[in-house]
Amino acid sequence: MYSKKSVTPEAVNPKDWSPQSWKKFPVKQLPKYPDQAALEQAYNELQNNPPLITSWEVEALKKKLADVSAGNGFLLQGGDCAESFADCKSPKIVNLLKVLLQMSFILIHEMETSVVRVGRIAGQYAKPRSRDYEIVDGEKIHNYRGDLINSITPTEEARKPDPKRLIEGYNKAALTLNFLRALSDEGFADLHHPEYWELDFMKENEYYKEYEAMVNSIQKAVNFMETITPNEFSTTQKINIYTSHEGLNLYYDSAQTQQVPRREGWYNLSAHMVWLGNRTRDLGGAHVEYLRGIRNPIGIKIGPNYDLDHTLKLIERLNPTHEQGKIVLITRFGKDEVENRLPDLIKNIKHEGMPVVWSCDPMHGNTFKTDENVKTRNFDAIVSEIRKTFAIHRDLGSYLGGVHLELTGDNVTECVGGANGLHEGQLHKNYETYCDPRLNYQQSLEIAFLIAKEWNQ
Ligand code: PEP
Ligand code: MN
Numbered sequence: 388m389y390s391k392k393s394v395t396p397e398a399v400n401p402k403d404w405s406p407q408s409w410k411k412f413p414v415k416q417l418p419k420y421p422d423q424a425a426l427e428q429a430y431n432e433l434q435n436n437p438p439l440i441t442s443w444e445v446e447a448l449k450k451k452l453a454d455v456s457a458g459n460g461f462l463l464q465g466g467d468c469a470e471s472f473a474d475c476k477s478p479k480i481v482n483l484l485k486v487l488l489q490m491s492f493i494l495i496h497e498m499e500t501s502v503v504r505v506g507r508i509a510g511q512y513a514k515p516r517s518r519d520y521e522i523v524d525g526e527k528i529h530n531y532r533g534d535l536i537n538s539i540t541p542t543e544e545a546r547k548p549d550p551k552r553l554i555e556g557y558n559k560a561a562l563t564l565n566f567l568r569a570l571s572d573e574g575f576a577d578l579h580h581p582e583y584w585e586l587d588f589m590k591e592n593e594y595y596k597e598y599e600a601m602v603n604s605i606q607k608a609v610n611f612m613e614t615i616t617p618n619e620f621s622t623t624q625k626i627n628i629y630t631s632h633e634g635l636n637l638y639y640d641s642a643q644t645q646q647v648p649r650r651e652g653w654y655n656l657s658a659h660m661v662w663l664g665n666r667t668r669d670l671g672g673a674h675v676e677y678l679r680g681i682r683n684p685i686g687i688k689i690g691p692n693y694d695l696d697h698t699l700k701l702i703e704r705l706n707p708t709h710e711q712g713k714i715v716l717i718t719r720f721g722k723d724e725v726e727n728r729l730p731d732l733i734k735n736i737k738h739e740g741m742p743v744v745w746s747c748d749p750m751h752g753n754t755f756k757t758d759e760n761v762k763t764r765n766f767d768a769i770v771s772e773i774r775k776t777f778a779i780h781r782d783l784g785s786y787l788g789g790v791h792l793e794l795t796g797d798n799v800t801e802c803v804g805g806a807n808g809l810h811e812g813q814l815h816k817n818y819e820t821y822c823d824p825r826l827n828y829q830q831s832l833e834i835a836f837l838i839a840k841e842w843n844q
Contacts, residue, residue, distance in 0.1 A: 398707040398708050400651055400652045400653075401679070401680060404676075404679065404680035405680070406641040406642075406644040406653060406677075406680070407641055408676060408677075408680070409637050409641065409673040409674070409676040409677040410673070411676075412671065412672055412673040412676045413671065413672055413673060414637065414672065414673035414674070415515075415666060415667050415669070415672060415673075415674070416515040416516070416532075416635060416664070416666060416667050417536075417635070417636060417637060417638075417673075418529075418532065418536065418537075418548045419548070420548045420549075420550055421547060421548065422550065425550045425551070426550040426638065428550070429550035429551060429553045429554055429638075430550075430553070430638055430642050432554055433553055433554060433557055433638075433639070433642035433643060434642045434643075436557055436643075438643065438645065438656030438657075439509070439510075439557075439560055439561055439564055439630075439643070439656060439657050439658070440564075440630065440656055440657070440658065440659055441656070442647040442650055442654045442656070442682070444629070444659055445654055445659055445682060445683050445684070446682075448503070448505075448629050448659045448660060448684055448712075449682075449683075449684050449710070449712040449713060450712060451501075451503045451712070452503065452684050452711075452712035452713075452715065452744050453710075453711035453712030453742075454501075454712070455503060455712070455744045455788040455789065456711055456712060456742050456743060456744045456786075456788065457711070457742075458786045458788070459500065459501070460500055460501040460502065460503055460788070461494055461498060461500055461501070461502050461503070461788060461789055461842075462502075462503045462505065462715065462744060462746055462788055462789025462790070463487065463490060463491055463494060463502050463503065463504050463505070463789065463790060463792075464505040464506075464507065464631060464660075464686075464715075464717075464746065464789060464790070464791045464792070465487060465490075465505075465506065465507060465790075465791070465792040465793070465794045465831075466483060466487075466506045466507030466508045466511060466793070466794065466795075467483075467507055467508070467511060467793065467795060467820070467821075467825060468507075468511075468514075468793045468820060468821070468822040468823035468824075468825060469511065469512065469514050469533050469534070469820070469821040469822035469823075470507075470508065470509075470510075470511045470512055470534070470559075470563075471512075471534050471539070471821050472512070472534045472555060472556075472559050475559040475562055475563055477566065478797075479795075479796075479797065480508075480563055480566050480567060480570075481570065481796070482795070482796025482797050482828070483506065483508060483794075483795060483796045484506075484567060484570055484571070484626075484628065484796070485796050486794065486795070486796035486828050486831050486832070487504050487506060487628065487796075488504070488626060489832060489835070490831060490832060490834075490835035491504050491835075492605055493601065493605070493832070493835040493836055493839055494835055494838065494839055494842075496601065496604065496605050496608065496839075497601060497836075497839030497840075497842070497843065498839055498842045498843070503627075503629070503789075504626075504627065504628045504629065505628070505629045505630070505631050505659070505660055506567075506628055506629070506630055506631065507631055507632065507793070508563060508567070508630055508631075508632075509560040509561075509563040509564040509567065509630040509632075509658065510556065510560045510630060510631075510632035510639075510657055510658045511631075511632040511633065512533050512534045512535035512556045512559070512560075512632070512636075512639075513532065513533040513535040513536055513632070513633060513635040513636040513639065514531070514532050514533035514633075514635070514822050515532075515633070515635060515664050515665075515666045515667060516530045516531075516532060517666075518530055521541075523541040526543075528541060528542065528543045528546055529543065529546040529547075530546070531546065531821070532548075533635075533636075533821075533822075534552060534555075534556065534559075534821075535552050535553065535556040535636050535639055536548050536549075536552060536636060537549060537552070539821055550638075553636070553638055553639050553642070556639060557639075557643075557657070560630075560657065564630060567628060567630075570626075571626040571627070571628055585828070585829070586598065586599075586602060586832070588806050588807050588829045589806050589829075589832075589833070591806055591807070591808070592806040592833070594836065594840070597836075597840075598836055601836070601839075629659040629660060630658045630659050630660075631658050631659060631660040631661060631662065631686070632657075632658050632661060632662075633661065633662055633663075633664050634655070634661035634662065634663060634674060634677065634678055634685075635664060635667065635674070637673060637674065637677050639657065640655050640657060640661065640677065641677055643655060643656050643657035644656070644680075644681060650682075651682075652680075652681070652682045653680055653681050653682065654681060654682050654683060655681045655683050658683070659683065659684070660683055660684045660685070660686060660715070661678070661681075661683055661685060661686070662685065662686025662687065662688060662715070662717065663675065663678055663685060663686065663687050663688065663705075664688055665688040665689070665690040665719065665751070668687065668688070668701060670697060670700055670701060670704060675701065675704060675705070678705055679704050679705055679707075684712060684713055684714070684715060685705055685706075685713065685714055685715070686714075686715040686716075686717050686746070686791070687701065687702070687705070687714060687715070687716055687717065688717050688719055688748065688751070689716060689717065689718050689719065689720075689732065690719055690720065690751070690752065691720050691721065691724045691728055691752065693728070693732070695731060695732065695735055698732065699735060699736070699739060699741075702714055702716075702736070702741055702743065706741075709741075709742065710742075711742045712742075712744070713742075714741070714742075714743045714744070715743065715744040715746050715789065716732075716736070716743045716744070716745055716746065717746045717747075717748045717791045718732070718745070718746070718747055718748065718776065719747075719748035719749075719750070719751040719752045719791075720752045720772070721751075721752025721753050721768075721772065722749075722752070722753055722768045722769075722771040722772040722775065724752060725752070725772055725775045725776055725779070726775055726779065729776065729779050730779055730783060733745075733779065733780065733783050733785045734783065737783070737784075737785060744788045744789060745780060745785065745786065745787050745788050745789070746787075746788065746789035746790060746791050747772065747773055747776040747777075747787060747789070747790050747791065748790070748791035748792070749768075749769040749770075749771075749772035749773045749776070749790070749792070750764060750769065750791075750792060750793045750823065751823070752772065753765065753768040753769055753772060754823060754824070757811045757814065758811075759811070759814075761811070761814050761815070761818065762823065762824055763801065763802055763803055763811070763814060763824045764801075764802045764803070764823075764824050765802070765803050765804050766802055766803065766804030766805040766809075766826075766830055766833075766834075767804050769802070769826070769834065770834070770837055773790065773834075773837070773838060773841060774841055777841045777842070777844065778844075781844070790838060792826060792831070792834065793823055793824070793825045793826065794825050794826040794827075794830075794831040794834075795819075795825045795826070795827060795828070795831075796828050796831075797817075797819070797827065797828065798817060798827050798828055798829070799817045799818065799819050799820070799825060799827045800813050800814050800815070800816045800817045800818055800827070801814065801818055801819070801820050801824035801825050801826075801827070802824050802825065802826055802827070802830060804830075805826075805829060805830040805833055806829065806833050807829055807830075809830075
């Protein structure tokens with residue numbers, strides 16, 4: 388059995404690995420920087436900056452994820468598809484924290500379990516793309532790959548990979564995280580008050596009575612807490628939120644990978660958790676090589692075309708010590724494929740005894756383009772994949788321990804459907820994303836209600 392294999396110190400800290408050993412392997416989705424000297428200079432600067440997070444926080448998150456993998460607690464991971472440097476602003480950060488927090492309150496209250504909050508935030512600046520080029524005004528130019536690499540401005544010059552963006556990414560991540568930490572410590576108390584939640588839109592929904600009862604009940608619980616501990620309430624409510632991004636730009640991640648005094652191994656100190664994208668998870672590739680050497684929890688995206696044997700080897704490679712809370716398997720099959728693809732994976736992982744957190748990303752397998760060529764997702768398709776994923780895990784005696792969502796706290800119009808009945812003709816109104824379409828504030832709260840309902844099936 389997987390969990391009974393012996394653990395050697397070499398497996399924790401492999402001698403043939405270093406933060407830059409990935410450079411000897413083929414690397415996908417990371418363009419060549421034209422100016423190597425400038426790249427080296429940026430890399431060195433990044434290496435010497437203070438870390439954004441600590442190894443203690445990483446270990447605390449891993450412990451919480453270990454509990455989730457054992458069936459206790461739920462992981463709520465969410466945020467932008469692509470953060471932009473321009474949106475490193477107070478209202479965006481406040482709104483994202485607010486929606487994640489309100490969603491987590493709904494889940495905690497309705498599911499009677501703890502919730503681990505992980506934002507796609509403070510470093511989610513690099514994107515894999517299905518095409519290297521796009522055509523703009525009849526001209527073929529390189530594609531945008533996230534603010535960490537090039538600019539969204541559609542000119543060939545602006546699309547050149549620029550190493551200075553590695554430093555700017557670090558700076559923006561630091562500013563974001565600084566504000567997040569301040570908000571989480573104190574002064575965000577109004578979030579505890581459901582009367583400030585904007586729930587009127589739910590009135591049209593068939594479940595409105597249930598929603599209303601739930602909100603009233605959350606409110607009662609808050610009032611009770613405040614009555615019994617009036618002075619301690621704000622301090623006892625210190626919010627925990629962790630950060631995550633796709634481990635894609637290996638220059639950014641490896642420069643911030645360090646050894647920590649009195650600890651074994653290496654930590655990526657740019658985010659608490661990083662994930663391996665669906666397009667960069669080949670065993671012989673640079674991304675897997677880099678990720679195998681760090682102690683952070685690692686997400687693995689698994690899409691419809693996965694190979695079972697390869698996936699089992701991948702998990703073994705990334706978690707050779709069989710540590711609990713280390714691997715989060717994020718399945719993103721799409722509502723039409725999930726029933727064909729997921730059961731086999733669950734059965735085999737179960738058979739091997741691999742301790743993983745199962746998470747459902749109902750976004751990336753459900754993207755489509757409208758007749759007007761606008762990238763969108765349908766709220767009902769997203770809910771359908773979540774429902775099916777819960778049901779499959781339930782049937783197989785497995786535990787779905789989390790969701791991975793692309794969402795924002797703003798009132799954007801990027802995904803269709805939901806209680807407000809957003810339709811394709813309205814998408815242009817407030818379509819802001821730099822990459823994939825996100826759930827807006829209302830759709831996000833509604834999803835949280837529906838997840839809780841599904842959980843209680
Ligand atoms: C993403 O999470 O934005 C993403 C690109 O996902 P995937 O690797 O699953 O396609
Ligand atoms: Mn995306």
